[in-house]
Amino acid sequence: xTEMRFREAxxxxxxxxxxxxxxxxxxxEEVAQYQGAYKVTEGLLDRFGEKRVIDTPIAEAGFxxxxxxxxxxxxxxxxxxxxxxxxxxxxxxxxxxxxxLRQMSGGQLEVPIxxxxxNASARQVGSQHSHAMEHFYTHIPGVKVVAPATCADAKxxxxxxxxxDNPVIYLESETLYSLKGDVPDDEDFTVPFGLxxxxxxxxxxxxxxxxxIVHVALEAAETLxxxxxxxxxxxxxxxxxxxxxxxxxxxxxxxxAVIAYEGWPYGGVGAEIVDRIQRMAFDELxxxxxRVTTLDxxxxxxxxxEQHCIPQAPRIVEAAKKVxxxx
Numbered sequence: 001x002t003e004m005r006f007r008e009a010x011x012x013x014x015x016x017x018x019x020x021x022x023x024x025x026x027x028x029e030e031v032a033q034y035q036g037a038y039k040v041t042e043g044l045l046d047r048f049g050e051k052r053v054i055d056t057p058i059a060e061a062g063f064x065x066x067x068x069x070x071x072x073x074x075x076x077x078x079x080x081x082x083x084x085x086x087x088x089x090x091x092x093x094x095x096x097x098x099x100x101l102r103q104m105s106g107g108q109l110e111v112p113i114x115x116x117x118x119n120a121s122a123r124q125v126g127s128q129h130s131h132a133m134e135h136f137y138t139h140i141p142g143v144k145v146v147a148p149a150t151c152a153d154a155k156x157x158x159x160x161x162x163x164x165d166n167p168v169i170y171l172e173s174e175t176l177y178s179l180k181g182d183v184p185d186d187e188d189f190t191v192p193f194g195l196x197x198x199x200x201x202x203x204x205x206x207x208x209x210x211x212x213i214v215h216v217a218l219e220a221a222e223t224l225x226x227x228x229x230x231x232x233x234x235x236x237x238x239x240x241x242x243x244x245x246x247x248x249x250x251x252x253x254x255x256x257a258v259i260a261y262e263g264w265p266y267g268g269v270g271a272e273i274v275d276r277i278q279r280m281a282f283d284e285l286x287x288x289x290x291r292v293t294t295l296d297x298x299x300x301x302x303x304x305x306e307q308h309c310i311p312q313a314p315r316i317v318e319a320a321k322k323v324x325x326x327x
Contacts, residue, residue: 001182004293007040009151009183010116010172013158014041014078016187018048021076024162027054027063028080028117037082038177039120062117064090068098068167071113076162081117083125084133084171091136098167099142114161116317118174119147120211120262121310127298128200130306132263137169138272145195145240147171149214151181153237156191163190194241198250202232205256205320208247210236213260213311220260220316229324239269247273248281255286256323260316265293287323292316 018024026041032055035042045053060081067077073228081087087094094115101109107287120132138145144166147259148154161168199214200221209217214235221231230249236243251257257277259270270291277289295309321327 002185004151004183005152005177006151006172006179006181007038007126007177009154010040010158011042011044012183013155013162015047016045017162018044018052020187022163024078025052025054025070026078026080027056027067029056029058029082031055031080038174040177041080044052060086060090061093064093065097067113068093068101068111071098071111072101072109076112078114078116078162081115083116083129083307084119085129085131086118087115089204092138094143094167094169095140099140102166103142110165111167112165114158114168114170116158116161116170117172118177119171120173121294121299121306122174124301124303124306126301130299132261132294133248134169134171134239135268138269139166143167143169143240144238145169145171146193146238147209147211147218148237149199149235151178151179151183153191154268155183156189157193157237160190160193164193171211171235176212191237192258194243195238196234196236196246198232198242198246199235200231200233202230202254204230204254205258205324206232206234206247206254207258207260207316207320208234208236208248209260210239210269211262213262216311217260217316220313220320221236221316223313224320227321227326229320231320237312242273242276244276244280251277251281252284255284256320257285257289258292258319258323259289260292260311260319262294262310264289266294266296268293277312287325290319290323292319310321
């Protein structure tokens with residue numbers, strides 16, 4: 001094990017896979033000469049050269065399309081979006097090309113491509129840079145969607161994504177880039193898709209989350225424990241495919257659920273989880289399922305209003321107490 005920051009774990013995964021497989025390359029805005037907008041790709045240009053670490057123009061639809069074409073002819077591109085909000089410009093490429101070509105070609109074409117970059121809120125970057133975009137992409141058959149919360153998972157999930165023969169949406173949190181954690185040194189360390197983890201054991205209420213909000217949920221769980229409520233925190237890690245079994249096993253133990261995530265409340269990943277729980281574990285529930293989300297507004301620029309909109313530990317505590325009838 002080596003302690004490293006989240007951004008270093010992502011960089012390590014990319015570098016190890018580029019060393020292992022000559023067909024892996026990375027492209028995007030400022031990934032080469034500038035060493036990455038968030039320094040995730042620092043040092044890769046010197047190590048692998050400009051044919052495999054490629055700066056692109058500010059034209060997401062264009063370089064996403066180039067990446068998809070490269071994947072179709074045998075390469076394994078990693079396409080970095082400076083922020084996932086900008087992927088909206090390339091949405092047609094992901095929806096109508098990356099996700100559909102394998103099925104539309106009768107399996108003759110594979111699209112082994114990874115789209116990655118920072119997702120959801122940062123710090124006062126305004127409403128056009130603060131979307132939680134996973135809800136758009138989990139809706140699409142043909143892509144896989146993952147969102148790591150720890151440094152080890154940042155490495156393991158990305159290596160799995162790069163080796164996958166299908167398009168993968170890999171969602172980082174800008175606010176986690178400086179997070180420190182132990183990361184396995186094994187160059188073959190991977191984390192399977194569709195396998196969540198129990199971040200904290202508990203018996204009274206299940207808090208389901210992913211990415212940065214896992215850490216907020218753990219903070220809430222510590223507060224709840226002081227009031228005699230033991231919360232189990234589930235880190236989904238993979239949003240499509242989803243670890244349905246882990247969720248249902250936890251509900252069978254706690255009989256209560258709170259789902260916490262960044263993103264607006266209307267529809268989305270949380271609504272999908274609510275549907276699965278009520279269909280498959282209705283008789284296990286002792287209370288309605290509650291969601292704690294970003295408020296239903298475009299994100300304000302004001303620091304105070306921004307923090308008010310984003311899920312915070314006290315809101316998760318309040319929801320957990322409500323489903324526990326401990327208000």
